[in-house]
Amino acid sequence: MTTIPLPQISPAPHKVVTQESPWARWTLILLALSFLSLFLLLPLVAVFFEALRKGWEVYLAAITEPDALAAIRLTLTAAAIAVPLNLIFGIAAAWAIAKFEFRGKSILTSLIDLPFSVSPVVAGLIYVLIFGLQGWAGPWLREHDISIIFAVPGIVLATIFVTVPFIARELIPLMQAQGSEEEEAAIILGASGWQTLWHITLPNIKWGLLYGTILCNARAMGEFGAVSVVSGHIRGLTNTLSLHVEILYNEYNFVAAFAVASLLALLALVTLVLKTLAEAKVAQQTTRGNHS
């Protein structure tokens, strides 16, 4: 009895036709990661490294000296005014654009994005042209002893300008994707407009709202160019954190400059974490919405 050896059937080499060869794949991954390390990771590491170059004590002293604290206060104040205003604007604009059909809608949508395409320097300049001493309202303001340019109101105005689109542009596509059936049902069942907004719309858009608010806040606290034009750089009075970094740096006080900068870098990291979480929730909500 001889057994006939069966030919060994080895599984055909599993080749996925829509995949690159492993070495091509890893070359591309390495190339992409090197680019990102050079342009993203290295600067991020450098901020904290330079800030702590002379140790914790110098670091803490730099961020707790009176001018730095005043800058922190002003930055928080400007954001605390600009973000809620743009939040209300964002909801109103999204309600009008996403829930209704009217003529000129696409023009209005583009106009909302306008501040994004204006250079921050130009954004600051236009407020100087209106409220500055040589500006339209300048003489009147001086008569009544109101200062806007080179004072806190100017900083707030410039911050509002550069952050106008953030929340609206998050909410408009989200509310358009969700449709208005739920709101229509609520109105037909007798709910008032405000009740509908509060109990139906806002819960539906809360993650998108959070997402937009986080980005708006990051820009409001970090804005440099526009604020720089209207601030006048008065230490302790009209200096935001971003401007304080510049002043310290130009005085060759590098460690202090990077210490203050590291606070803003931390804010950026927190923003990225919250943004990633909110983004995941928005994606979840929209896929769930599409299934129902």
Next chain:
Amino acid sequence: MSTFKQHSVLPGFNLALGFTLLYLSLVVLIPLSAAFIYSAKLTWPEFWNAVTAPRVVASYRLTFGASFAAAAVNAFFGLLVAWVLVRYPFPGKRLVDALIDLPFALPTSVAGITLTAIYAGNGWLGQYLEPLGIKVAFTPLGVFVALTFIGLPFVVRTVQPVLEDIEKELEEAAAMLGATRWQTFRYIIFPAVLPALTTGFALAFARAIGEYGSVIFIAGNIPMVSEITPLLIITKLEQYDYAGATAIAVVMLVISFILLLIINLLQWWVRHRSTKA
């Protein structure tokens, strides 16, 4: 009213639209119009001289040239990064994905001083580049580096969703018909992402032209050599030359509006493509 707006059972249209228009006018439109009205104080020859002075023209050349180069580099690497993030699994991928938006979140002054610390002659990388004869900080090359940093997320974020939506079947069909991987990329994938890639390029370019904070630290700001246009506006303002500053601002505004229009058309092209597919 009935021709202006379609009927809806939902309330609040007048209030919402009214508030939106009022707010936009007060905060954005009226202030922006101030630039145009103020520049009308100049006669046409004065305006023309202000915006075509040699120092101003040199700044346009640098601003547009560096912005274009930065946007082009971002288009190439942005496509590569988006491709790697969508197609290949690798450790730490979610972290990398989250980090892409860093230039949006990091204040520009922080980016500016940090890049300078890295590329200055005694800096982290500068000390190795300078002996090779490559000076980055305080030269036009530094402007390019800063603009590459701030424009990095645009291409990745516009191309990523389009790559995710490409149907695998198309690529399989191409492979069955004998196409190599490169041919599939060249003739199937690349045409599909081209509208998004162009949009991302235009967004990065538009952002770079107006950028100020991250550039001024690393540029060195030498007139005629490494001085960007937004900085020139500030210089003129500090010399109380409001008219001159406004004239340059108007030129920049007009260019931004044209770019905005082009970007809107590009986005329409992207949507048109994806609905057709």
